[in-house]
Amino acid sequence: MSAGDLSLQPPSDGISALAFSSDSSKLLVASWDGTIQLHNLGGAPQPPMIMAHPAAVLAICFGTSPMTGFSGGLDKRVRQWDFHSGQCRVLGKHDDAISSIVWCTEFNVLVTTSWDATLKVWDINAAEGAPALRSSHALPAKAYTLSYAPSTQTLLVSMAHRNMMLFKLADLAASQAQAKSGDGNEAKETLGERREGALKFMTRSVACMADGKGWASGSIEGRIAVEYVDPSPEAQASKYAFRAHRQPIDGVDHAYPINAIAYHPIHNTFATGGSDGHISIWDHTAKKRMKAYPKYPTSVSALAFSPDGKKLAIGCSYEHDNALSGPEEKGRVLVLIKETVMDDCKPKVKA
Amino acid sequence: MGRKKKTQVFVLKPWCWYCEREFEDDKVLLQHQKSKHFKCQLCPRKLNTAGGLMVHSQQVHKTEPEPLTNTLPGRDSFDVEIFGMEGVPTNALAEWKARKETEAGSVALAAAAAAHRPRHAYTVIPEADLQAALAQHRALMAKRNNPLPLPNYPPPAFYPPGMPPGFPNAYPMGMPPPTMPPMPGFLPPFPPAMPPALASPSVDRTALRSVGLSSPAPTPQRQSMAPEVVVLPPKDGTIWPDVEASPAEKRAQQPRYRYQSPTEGLDQGDVANGRKRKAAEDFL
Numbered sequence: 001m002s003a004g005d006l007s008l009q010p011p012s013d014g015i016s017a018l019a020f021s022s023d024s025s026k027l028l029v030a031s032w033d034g035t036i037q038l039h040n041l042g043g044a045p046q047p048p049m050i051m052a053h054p055a056a057v058l059a060i061c062f063g064t065s066p067m068t069g070f071s072g073g074l075d076k077r078v079r080q081w082d083f084h085s086g087q088c089r090v091l092g093k094h095d096d097a098i099s100s101i102v103w104c105t106e107f108n109v110l111v112t113t114s115w116d117a118t119l120k121v122w123d124i125n126a127a128e129g130a131p132a133l134r135s136s137h138a139l140p141a142k143a144y145t146l147s148y149a150p151s152t153q154t155l156l157v158s159m160a161h162r163n164m165m166l167f168k169l170a171d172l173a174a175s176q177a178q179a180k181s182g183d184g185n186e187a188k189e190t191l192g193e194r195r196e197g198a199l200k201f202m203t204r205s206v207a208c209m210a211d212g213k214g215w216a217s218g219s220i221e222g223r224i225a226v227e228y229v230d231p232s233p234e235a236q237a238s239k240y241a242f243r244a245h246r247q248p249i250d251g252v253d254h255a256y257p258i259n260a261i262a263y264h265p266i267h268n269t270f271a272t273g274g275s276d277g278h279i280s281i282w283d284h285t286a287k288k289r290m291k292a293y294p295k296y297p298t299s300v301s302a303l304a305f306s307p308d309g310k311k312l313a314i315g316c317s318y319e320h321d322n323a324l325s326g327p328e329e330k331g332r333v334l335v336l337i338k339e340t341v342m343d344d345c346k347p348k349v350k351a
Numbered sequence: 352m353g354r355k356k357k358t359q360v361f362v363l364k365p366w367c368w369y370c371e372r373e374f375e376d377d378k379v380l381l382q383h384q385k386s387k388h389f390k391c392q393l394c395p396r397k398l399n400t401a402g403g404l405m406v407h408s409q410q411v412h413k414t415e416p417e418p419l420t421n422t423l424p425g426r427d428s429f430d431v432e433i434f435g436m437e438g439v440p441t442n443a444l445a446e447w448k449a450r451k452e453t454e455a456g457s458v459a460l461a462a463a464a465a466a467h468r469p470r471h472a473y474t475v476i477p478e479a480d481l482q483a484a485l486a487q488h489r490a491l492m493a494k495r496n497n498p499l500p501l502p503n504y505p506p507p508a509f510y511p512p513g514m515p516p517g518f519p520n521a522y523p524m525g526m527p528p529p530t531m532p533p534m535p536g537f538l539p540p541f542p543p544a545m546p547p548a549l550a551s552p553s554v555d556r557t558a559l560r561s562v563g564l565s566s567p568a569p570t571p572q573r574q575s576m577a578p579e580v581v582v583l584p585p586k587d588g589t590i591w592p593d594v595e596a597s598p599a600e601k602r603a604q605q606p607r608y609r610y611q612s613p614t615e616g617l618d619q620g621d622v623a624n625g626r627k628r629k630a631a632e633d634f635l
Contacts, residue, residue: 007453007456007457007460008460009457009460009461010457016599032602032608044463045459045460045463046463047460047463054480054610055608055610056603056608056610058599074603074608074610075610076610077477077479079477088477089477090477090478090479090480097603099599115600142600144597160595160597161594201589201594202591202594202597204597220589220590220591220594220597220598221589221591222589246588249588252587252588253588254585254588254589254590255588255589255590256590257590257591257598275590297453319598319599319602320582320598320599320601320602320605321590321591321598322582322584322585322590322591323590323591334453
């Protein structure tokens with residue numbers, strides 16, 4: 001079970017997102033109890049710094065510095081946090097809950113997506129009083145998850161009804177300039193490249209490869225797809241999908257939602273976590289599972305690798321998705337750190 | 352397997368498999384097992400193990416022994432030979448270990464939390480929210496000062512018989528229902544001295560609903576926000592067969608996670624009214 005993992009003080013309700021700071025020294029935990037918690041890793045276990053929101057928090061990320069962060073959730077507002085003072089600033093709002101949030105250091109912009117089917121780009125250095133919103137882009141459907149690949153500066157948005165969209169961050173930056181120069185609603189849909197997800201069921205999680213050449217996505221129905229950015233037919237022919245996170249119960253194969261995917265930043269292999277409580281590590285080039293950890297006591301809600309590749313943060317909590325094997329699991333929340341992932345994720349060299 | 356915990360030292364105490372009780376040392380555990388679980392029902396004799404008790408019963412009393420006493424359900428069989436911590440099934444041992452480990456982890460952390468209090472930042476009501484709350488409050492006050500008569504108030508027959516006139520739950524005609532403070536998750540103050548006979552939910556609900564229907568435009572969206580969220584049950588092994596909404600979306604609709612923005616009360620006139628009714632239904 002959780003033997004060997006370092007456990008941190010959990011929030012009082014389910015975990016919605018986890019994020020590591022760029023120096024891997026801090027971990028942010030976002031929870032459905034309406035708080036975000038900042039853990040200092042390394043050294044003796046300490047209680048986290050807790051910051052409250054008026055509603056459940058669904059998305060979180062760090063800024064360039066480990067002492068700034070951004071959050072969004074059911075209260076529809078984009079918040080910027082200063083962890084020195086514990087104060088926040090509302091950058092603006094969406095029309096529905098914010099589902100995902102990503103900070104792009106290279107361009108100094110914040111990107112948020114929401115269930116209101118828009119993607120918004122924010123400028124945190126906007127002058128006092130000026131709107132922080134730089135541009136807003138309509139998406140074909142409710143957005144669920146964002147993943148950013150810094151190596152190719154590509155942004156991937158996964159949406160309802162299996163829609164996917166790829167954005168070049170440089171294009172988003174260009175569109176900001178355009179919007180500013182005054183020709184209004186020229187936020188064209190041609191900015192992003194629309195793709196159809198390879199999976200038949202709703203996309204639950206996505207993560208861009210560390211080299212930015214493609215991504216892995218997990219569906220609500222126990223299936224993982226590996227797809228590539230390169231639109232050429234050869235590259236597209238190499239995409240594939242496979243079944244995972246399934247369990248036979250009474251002779252019926254049960255397919256669990258794959259709630260979390262994270263790519264290892266150095267080895268370019270990925271970890272998936274499902275509502276069945278399992279975490280597996282996969283090598284997409286060898287098409288092999290490299291590691292299956294023992295079952296966790298409840299669903300795996302979120303995963304995050306530290307940027308130095310030494311730690312994997314694991315959030316376990318019930319996802320309200322019927323995958324419940326006992327009533328005692330409903331309130332169970334765990335935040336764990338696995339420190340053996342540098343070796344576990346290393347691809348095996350072919351002899 | 353070696354212990355890899357660096358941060359917390361934690362010792363597994365001896366425990367009794369039959370009743371899952373922990374003991375300071377093995378001696379006490381053995382004493383406990385002898386007197387609680389391996390005591391003969393027919394004579395004062397105490398045995399060391401379940402097998403011993405069985406042999407004793409068969410040879411001394413010439414009967415099959417009663418199932419073991421004082422055990423957890425399912426652990427009263429003679430099949431498992433346990434002496435102190437010896438003979439405990441490995442899977443039970445592993446399970447116990449894991450459980451104790453998580454407990455120890457949370458206890459240590461809780462102790463650490465108590466030692467130096469965490470920095471709670473509760474001072475985070477942003478300026479925009481405050482402004483919006485103030486604006487909403489002003490709007491409500493203005494509305495209260497010049498009340499609009501409702502188009503058709505509920506017929507008096509809906510009021511439960513014997514309800515005192517001006518009873519706070521049945522809204523007096525021509526007055527808008529009492530408004531809510533602009534705090535999310537706040538429940539309306541219900542009359543504390545309500546006689547139990549009158550407090551039947553159906554009556555209250557009827558009264559509330561009729562008030563709601565008389566409001567200018569009941570939005571269809573509100574009806575979809577029924578207190579119970581419909582979640583499709585697992586189908587053909589697919590745990591989440593719903594392709595229209597993600598688990599998170601359904602979860603967000605549950606009463607305890609629902610969020611009403613303070614500024615939206617201004618945009619749509621009767622949202623405050625609707626929210627009041629919604630909250631009241633949650634309360635019932």
